[in-house]
Amino acid sequence: MPNAISIIIVEADRDRATQIVDSLRDAGAYDIHIIGETAGLSRKISALNPDVVLIDIENPSRDTLEELALASGPLDRPVAMFVDRSDDGMSSAAIEAGVSAYVVNGMQPQRLKPILDAAIARFRMFQRMRTELAETKRALEERKVIDRAKGMLMKARGIGEDEAYALLRKTAMDQGRRVADVAQALVTAAGLLS
Amino acid sequence: MKGSVLSVGFIPLVDAAPLIVAQEMGFAAEEGITLDLKRAPSWSSLRDMLSFGQVEAAHMLSPVPVASALGLGGAGARISAASVLSVNGNVIGVSRALAERLRAQGHDFAFNDARAAGLALIAAARNGLRIGVPFPFSMHAELIYYWLSALGLPAPQGVHIRTVPPPLMAEAIGAGEIDAFCVGEPWGSQAVETGLGELLLPSSAIWAFAPEKVLAVREDWAEHETALLGRLIRAVWRAGRWLADPSSHVLATELLARPGYLDLPSEVLDRAMTGRLVISPAGEERQVPGFLEFHRGAATFPWRSQAEWIGLQLAARTGLDRMEARRAANRVFRSDLHRQALNGIADLPGASAKIEGAVRVETSVASASGRLSLLPDAFFDGRIFDPAKE
Numbered sequence: 001m002p003n004a005i006s007i008i009i010v011e012a013d014r015d016r017a018t019q020i021v022d023s024l025r026d027a028g029a030y031d032i033h034i035i036g037e038t039a040g041l042s043r044k045i046s047a048l049n050p051d052v053v054l055i056d057i058e059n060p061s062r063d064t065l066e067e068l069a070l071a072s073g074p075l076d077r078p079v080a081m082f083v084d085r086s087d088d089g090m091s092s093a094a095i096e097a098g099v100s101a102y103v104v105n106g107m108q109p110q111r112l113k114p115i116l117d118a119a120i121a122r123f124r125m126f127q128r129m130r131t132e133l134a135e136t137k138r139a140l141e142e143r144k145v146i147d148r149a150k151g152m153l154m155k156a157r158g159i160g161e162d163e164a165y166a167l168l169r170k171t172a173m174d175q176g177r178r179v180a181d182v183a184q185a186l187v188t189a190a191g192l193l194s
Numbered sequence: 195m196k197g198s199v200l201s202v203g204f205i206p207l208v209d210a211a212p213l214i215v216a217q218e219m220g221f222a223a224e225e226g227i228t229l230d231l232k233r234a235p236s237w238s239s240l241r242d243m244l245s246f247g248q249v250e251a252a253h254m255l256s257p258v259p260v261a262s263a264l265g266l267g268g269a270g271a272r273i274s275a276a277s278v279l280s281v282n283g284n285v286i287g288v289s290r291a292l293a294e295r296l297r298a299q300g301h302d303f304a305f306n307d308a309r310a311a312g313l314a315l316i317a318a319a320r321n322g323l324r325i326g327v328p329f330p331f332s333m334h335a336e337l338i339y340y341w342l343s344a345l346g347l348p349a350p351q352g353v354h355i356r357t358v359p360p361p362l363m364a365e366a367i368g369a370g371e372i373d374a375f376c377v378g379e380p381w382g383s384q385a386v387e388t389g390l391g392e393l394l395l396p397s398s399a400i401w402a403f404a405p406e407k408v409l410a411v412r413e414d415w416a417e418h419e420t421a422l423l424g425r426l427i428r429a430v431w432r433a434g435r436w437l438a439d440p441s442s443h444v445l446a447t448e449l450l451a452r453p454g455y456l457d458l459p460s461e462v463l464d465r466a467m468t469g470r471l472v473i474s475p476a477g478e479e480r481q482v483p484g485f486l487e488f489h490r491g492a493a494t495f496p497w498r499s500q501a502e503w504i505g506l507q508l509a510a511r512t513g514l515d516r517m518e519a520r521r522a523a524n525r526v527f528r529s530d531l532h533r534q535a536l537n538g539i540a541d542l543p544g545a546s547a548k549i550e551g552a553v554r555v556e557t558s559v560a561s562a563s564g565r566l567s568l569l570p571d572a573f574f575d576g577r578i579f580d581p582a583k584e
Contacts, residue, residue, distance in 0.1 A: 039371060040371065057236075058239075060235050060236045060361065061236075061362070063237050063328065063329050063357055063359050065238070066329065066357065067330050
């Protein structure tokens with residue numbers, strides 16, 4: 001397919017990359033490459049000469065793409081980050097979703113839209129998963145701290161587990177703080193005193 | 195108006211200190227604001243977060259707002275520099291192999307002579323020098339171009355400047371991707387610490403008073419939220435004054451070292467704060483006066499002439515019209531907003547532009563209270579930039 005838009009996806013995680021490719025394939029027929037290794041990124045991209053580059057905003061190597069904007073004279077604008085302030089909020093949506101796209105060959109905006117729509121939807125999902133993972137980790141940490149605080153109270157006061165938790169909860173409510181914070185304070189203080 | 199929360203983006207570097215200190219040491223609270231500090235993964239992301247309103251203010255490389263005004267990179271939102279956050283603070287380092295060649299040539303690593311170091315570097319470079327900088331629009335890139343072209347190495351033809359994110363700089367030099375780098379602390383010290391590089395020069399040896407990071411805001415936000423911006427400027431200015439006191443250094447490095455900020459050992463951060471740098475894995479030390487300034491010599495003042503110098507360098511490198519670039523750059527550094535916010539609080543210069551490179555020794559200048567002195571700001575080759583004559 002000679003006229004297919006060529007897209008490079010910069011993504012180290014194989015699974016994520018495959019999922020982005022699948023979403024894009026649903027959106028249209030594109031010629032898609034994946035770059036997983038970010039060393040020498042701008043050279044690799046120049047060699048493949050794509051129309052569009054998609055990269056996760058969290059990826060620090062994104063800064064190397066800015067170099068492409070200077071590669072063959074800034075006045076020709078061979079590379080522009082797709083975002084401009086004229087469009088219908090698509091740029092903001094992309095940034096919120098955590099994807100940045102670079103248009104390399106001055107492509108028509110209407111040809112870019114389906115690509116971005118698909119990428120944005122996929123990246124939103126990744127971001128939800130990222131948040132969920134962080135939340136789960138935090139909840140797990142907090143449970144551990146609460147358990148330790150409960151154990152300390154049980155030992156120090158000779159009370160049962162339910163009673164220890166009730167005491168933590170009551171203290172938290174009296175002080176307008178979260179149970180996890182009270183538990184953390186207790187654990188920290190105990191560490192200092194021991 | 196109590197309790198306004200401002201989201202402020204930063205990149206994990208020692209020179210983000212004024213923002214972190216403003217929040218942590220209560221200077222923001224004194225102004226009735228809370229800074230919600232957001233660590234950004236890259237300069238381009240931070241610039242976009244600012245352009246699209248995810249943050250109200252940002253820690254920014256001084257050439258980025260100028261580049262944006264010139265249409266280089268970014269989404270086209272007008273960005274203003276309301277304050278300079280820091281002056282100087284970068285280091286130039288080389289790979290262990292290149293350091294060996296420099297030593298074999300007889301270079302002394304005196305760490306204060308940009309001409310000697312630059313000539314030695316050019317002589318030791320075999321097939322073209324590859325130098326890593328954090329961003330194409332950065333004081334790092336501008337100083338490297340200025341330094342090497344003044345010494346006769348044609349830039350950009352004779353030198354390959356590559357963009358490498360600061361946390362990956364040590365790795366890139368270890369992997370032989372680059373021969374040298376110019377980077378902000380603590381990443382130069384980190385390269386020494388990991389045994390992958392040695393330091394050749396502080397950036398202040400090239401330009402003794404280079405505006406490094408600025409407090410960047412959207413121009414339209416600055417117009418609509420002038421009062422709020424004033425509070426932010428004052429909080430950050432007081433943080434800079436606190437940082438300039440040597441007795442603050444220990445606490446400041448501990449704050450910066452925290453996991454939410456730089457998440458690095460405080461002893462590595464301490465080197466930039468005190469200007470006492472370890473330049474080689476063998477442990478050689480060099481003391482650099484004025485290595486990183488947050489306050490002294492009206493460091494926070496955004497001189498229009500600094501912006502013009504940056505604009506002219508960018509124009510020369512990219513083939514843009516010089517006069518237009520100067521005009522566009524001049525508007526970006528907002529000495530007017532800075533002065534308005536600090537009127538009656540800080541002793542600020544009476545002028546908004548100066549002859550860059552003309553101050554050779556600490557010099558008193560006209561100011562509100564008459565007690566202000568400027569620190570040396572010479573370029574290593576003695577050139578000056580006079581905005582009135584260019």
